Structures are given as C-alpha cells and as structure tokens.
Amino acid sequence: MQIKISKKTKRIILIYIMLVVLLYLVIYVLPKATDMFETTQTLENGVLEISCETEGYIVKDEAVVLAYKTGTLTYVNVEGTVVKKGGRICSIEEESEQGDKKEEQDGKYTEYLKALSRFSGLYYDENSPISGIFSKNIDGGEKFFSPDNLENISKEKAESIHLKTLQLEREHVVKGDPIYKITGDDHWYIVCWIDKETAEEYKEGDYVTLTLPEGNVKAEIQKKSDEKSDDKGLCRFVFYINTYYEDLENARKVDMTVTMSNSSGLIVDNECLIKKDGQLGVYVKTKDEAYIFKPVNIKASNSKQSAISDGTYVNEKYEQVITVNVYDEVLRNPENALERELKDKDKDDN
Numbered sequence: 001m002q003i004k005i006s007k008k009t010k011r012i013i014l015i016y017i018m019l020v021v022l023l024y025l026v027i028y029v030l031p032k033a034t035d036m037f038e039t040t041q042t043l044e045n046g047v048l049e050i051s052c053e054t055e056g057y058i059v060k061d062e063a064v065v066l067a068y069k070t071g072t073l074t075y076v077n078v079e080g081t082v083v084k085k086g087g088r089i090c091s092i093e094e095e096s097e098q099g100d101k102k103e104e105q106d107g108k109y110t111e112y113l114k115a116l117s118r119f120s121g122l123y124y125d126e127n128s129p130i131s132g133i134f135s136k137n138i139d140g141g142e143k144f145f146s147p148d149n150l151e152n153i154s155k156e157k158a159e160s161i162h163l164k165t166l167q168l169e170r171e172h173v174v175k176g177d178p179i180y181k182i183t184g185d186d187h188w189y190i191v192c193w194i195d196k197e198t199a200e201e202y203k204e205g206d207y208v209t210l211t212l213p214e215g216n217v218k219a220e221i222q223k224k225s226d227e228k229s230d231d232k233g234l235c236r237f238v239f240y241i242n243t244y245y246e247d248l249e250n251a252r253k254v255d256m257t258v259t260m261s262n263s264s265g266l267i268v269d270n271e272c273l274i275k276k277d278g279q280l281g282v283y284v285k286t287k288d289e290a291y292i293f294k295p296v297n298i299k300a301s302n303s304k305q306s307a308i309s310d311g312t313y314v315n316e317k318y319e320q321v322i323t324v325n326v327y328d329e330v331l332r333n334p335e336n337a338l339e340r341e342l343k344d345k346d347k348d349d350n
Helices: 007-036 107-115 147-152 155-160 335-349
Strands: 040-042 044-059 062-066 071-075 090-093 122-124 132-135 178-183 188-195 207-212 215-226 234-241 253-269 274-276 279-285 291-295 298-301 305-308 312-314 320-322 329-331
Touching: 044 147, 044 298, 044 305, 090 178, 107 178, 147 188, 188 253, 207 234, 253 298, 274 335, 291 335
Parallel strands: 062 122
Antiparallel strands: 040 329, 044 188, 044 253, 062 178, 071 090, 132 178, 188 234, 207 215, 207 253, 215 234, 253 305, 274 279, 279 291, 279 329, 298 305, 312 320
C-alpha cells in the first residue's frame, strides 16, 4: 500500500532538509572556507609619525618695566636683542616744570596695568631687571601666563584672557606708564590640551618636537593631567623648553603640531601582531599558502600601526634575529592561526 504524501508535506520536508544542510555548512564548512580567505597585509617601507595638532599658550618669565618719572623717553638698546641683568635699556629726561599740573596716564595703558595688578614682574628701572630679550610691547597676559601661575591655567580661563599687543615706543611718558619688557629666554613652557584618546600616545618625561609658526623646538612633557574645567574629554599638557625660539618675546597663543616620533621601517597594522611564547611577532604567508610565525622588533608604535625592523635585528640578549622582509604578507587577526598551531603541537606531543 502506497502512502501518498501531500504537496504541502513534501514542501515541509524539503525545507527541513535544506535547513539541516545549511546548518552543516555553517558549523563545519564555513570556518574552513573562511580560513582560506583570511585577509593579509603586505609589508611596505614607510615612516610612522606619532603627532597631533593643537593650540597652546606660551608661559614665560617676563618683566614689565614702568616709567619711574615723567619725561622724554629714549631707548639706548635695540629691540629683539638679548640683554644681561642690569644692562642699560633706556633713559628718561625730565621736561620743564609745568607748575602743579599733574599728567594723567593714557587710558590704553591703564587698561593693561589693571590686568597686571599685583604682578610680581613689575619694575621701575632704566636698566634691565632680569636677563632676557628686550621688546617694546606687552599683550596683557604677562601675569596670567607666568610660571608662578602655571598650575592655575585651565583652557576655560586661558581663552577668557583678552590678549592684544600694545606697542610701547613713544617719546613722552608719564610716571607709571609701561615702557618696555624683558622676556627670560633660558627656559619657558607651553600649556595645551589634547583629546584623551590621542593623549594616550604621550607620557610624562617623553621628549617631543613642537612645530610652531616660527620653527621647531624640542620639548619635554613635564606634566600630563586631566583638564579641570568642564571639558572632561581633554588632557592638559605642560611642555618644558630650554631651546631658542625666534619669536619668543612676542609669541603667546600659537597653533602647533606635537610630534613624538618619526620612525622609518616596515609599517604593520597592530591587528596583525600577536604574542607567542612571550615573543611579539606576526604570521607570514609562505609559498605553499601556509603561515609561519616570525618575531618582530617594534621601533615605534601608535594606537593603530607600528614601524618594525626589516630583515634582521639584535635582541636584548645581543642575538641576531631573523624577522620579516619588505613585501611579506602577514595575517590579520592571527589568533586562529596561533590556536591551530598550539593544537597541532599538543597532538604531536601526545
């Protein structure tokens, strides 16, 4: 007796069989097929630069000198020159008596002097009170952007300071007017803010190159800390510099690039790196489509890529190690390859 199966039942059975086959493919065939098509990266020579762009404020020792009497001002030194402490800068010659009439300061100087109220760097002297660079201008930030106030400089406060250069050169001065400034040039600082993700690449004590509008300077990261103001996504950096900079006496707010390293080598994505038996390396594709582990030597690294040695390198035991070569293909996400290699090793040991 033949049992007739309805078309509907046949359809259900067919769907069931197809699902079983699909499940088999997913569990057993697809992983092996995926292994066959694992992506690789071809190693090529390049330069790995760890850098970021930001805006900073220059903090420096400054002495603002005020006229000690009313009269005619004459400068006896050239602006921009480096002077020693006690070096002659200017002279003020008293003018003819004007009775009991007392001259008042120009309002533009009053505004700046208000910003410099109780500033420890105010002096009355024809001779330079400190060693440094002589200039004939002020910008109103001398008190706030001073080393004594370094710890109190937040991004919010720095951006609220009204900076505007005021030229001081003139013939007639009133007692108490600002007449010149000396900028200490033996060391200075830059305060800036970098987003936290980028800031992870930089550590206190690291040396960096700062690319400023008038040239490059070497700097040490003296302090790295979380920004105290409302912007919690930033890190605050203090750079210490003791090298010459062309426009130090005038510069205050600067656009800059912070470069920690510029290393040449074979460039590899960090996702290709893996540790085997405590040694960092990569899996290199061979001519017979297999993958073999090769140790690598990291010359520089950021969050995404690394620059590694080519051919050979000397390890910490002063041994020569054979490593990767240019145009080698290395495996991305090599965890599966390491796992398979360890399993094969266990089988051989047993």
